[in-house]
Amino acid sequence: MPTAPPPRRTAAGVRLARARTALTRPTAVLGACTLLILTVLVVAPLVGLVNTTLMEGGRDAWGDVFASPMSENLLWRPMGNSILVGVATAAGSTVIGGFLAWVVVMTRIPGRWLLGLLATIPFALPSFALALAWESVFRNGLIGGSTGILVNLGVAVPDWLAWGPVPVSATLTAHYFSLSFMLIAAALASVNGDLMEAAELTGASTLRVARDIALPVVAPAMVSGALLAFAEGVSNFVTPALLGLPVRFHTLSTRLYGAISTGDVSRGYVLSIVLIVVAAMIMYASTRLTGGRRNFATITGKGGRRRSVDLGPWARPVAALAWLLVACTTVVPGAVLVLSSLTRRTNDFTSGFTLHYWIGGSDPAFAQGRPGILNNPQILQATGNTVLLGVCVALGAGVLGLLVSYAITRSTGSRWLPGTLGVVSFVPFLIPGIALGAAFIAQFGAPIGPIPSLYGTFAILVLAGIAATIPFAVRSGTSALSQVSRDVEESAVMAGAGLFRRIGAVIAPLTARGLFTGGVLVFVQMVRDLSLVVLLATPAMPVLAVLTYQYSSENFTQLANAVTVVIAVISVGATVLARRLEGAAQPWNQNS
Incomplete structure (x- = not known):
């Protein structure tokens, strides 16, 4: 008896089959996992922000903002x-x-x-x-x-x-x-x-x-x-x-x-x-x-020389x-x-200079009894929080950026996954820092099932920092990965190395220099940024940038300026380090 022809597969069935096949590839699984993480860090806060304004009691705010006295x-x-x-x-x-x-x-x-x-x-x-x-x-x-x-x-x-x-x-x-x-x-x-x-x-x-x-x-x-x-x-x-x-x-x-x-x-x-x-x-x-x-x-196979203008x-x-x-x-x-930061009276150079606002103890004659920044436990705590925040965000964004970059550049047989990852990872670049901070409060400021409220914790600062800096981390990772030939990775595959073994033993060491440079830049961004953390930091979890703003608002100018100098030294020092490790000369320094 003639056998019956196999049933024809619908277009939806074909797409489902392709999706199942793709998900059997380790790179596709990695891409799906990183997309889920990006969704939690980027998409969910934005959705929560919009959803909060559409709930009962929040819808009136639209009218108040756009069409009211x-x-x-x-x-x-x-x-x-x-x-x-x-x-x-x-x-x-x-x-x-x-x-x-x-x-x-x-x-x-x-x-x-x-x-x-x-x-x-x-x-x-x-x-x-x-x-x-x-x-x-x-x-x-x-x-x-x-x-x-x-x-x-x-x-x-x-x-x-x-x-x-x-x-x-x-x-x-x-x-x-x-x-x-x-x-x-x-x-x-x-x-x-x-x-x-x-x-x-x-x-x-x-x-x-x-x-x-x-x-x-x-x-x-x-x-x-x-x-x-x-x-x-x-x-x-x-x-x-x-x-x-x-x-x-x-x-x-x-x-x-x-x-x-x-x-x-x-x-x-x-x-x-x-x-x-x-x-x-x-x-x-x-x-x-x-x-x-x-x-x-402007770049051709024929050498070109720079032209200087005689003024x-x-x-x-x-x-x-x-x-x-x-x-x-x-x-x-x-x-x-x-x-x-050294004047005895605010901005008055004729009053003389003092190191009190740097190293002095509590004295009612200075800043209502506030000690110098190097003797102030709150400043020291904020310095530790700021540096730790920068390091944690740099590490978290660096690892996530590398994984996302790997999924984007190494994905095969799937068109939508790399494109979706690229778009979602770029979205935080479009969001001002203070708006992203508001989105995180809207999403994580209240308990979500078994997850407690994160507002006022160090965790929300780290998560918001990773979300804000992921565009820089992904682009640093993509740039570093573009310099690694696929042949090197194929050799590891032939030796039996799995996906994460290849990333840890081959990809990470070869891209370490570029990733470190990107991580330092992320660290600097977090140390000097106030807009992102101004709504998220609390007195129990202070950071330097927020304390600077508070001191300035309270007219403690010497303390505000001293803390700003500390932030500037950390930021500029880390930036110079990143430039040196990058090893690329600035184009305007050539032929100087």
């Missing part, structure tokens, strides 16, 4: 202020960063390698370092309390220079111009000098050469730097809080913090969602603008302006923070 002060005016600060930060960062990149890469000014080094330091500092330095110099008597250095020297400081959008935008520009500098300098370093010289031989003016040859090459870097600076300016919390809140200059981030810290969590969560959407739109615009541009080939009589003025910008954004703020 309170909307003007809750949303529209802070959003306008945020956009104003973002635009000013983007414009200032692009102009200053682009100018310094041109000076360092394209001119022959002596000491330009040192200019390049100093121009990268502000980005390694916490953003509130520059805000505190500005306040120490320009603070006037508008809101009472101690005044700044200039007022103490008899110089009248106008209100618009001491508080509000001008100092907020100026200090954010001084912080984020380093990002534009690095992007534009790398792009300028790839401009072939032979092309520029050939254009000049045809009679083209210097301006036309710059417009038609150099500018198209660096335009994508300029756009990327400007949009990233805009996004950071919109979402930054601590600088508007220090220099704007005293005069009621609110941004979205400060309104969000105020709502949640006063118990108005539903409206705070709605503002968090708004801030996330704004940041995501900015990043999407950045991707569209830079990804859709024409490509300009002639303009050399000294240009050099003076470049050094002035670097001094005002790097050298002077550092000196102000150190010196102002």
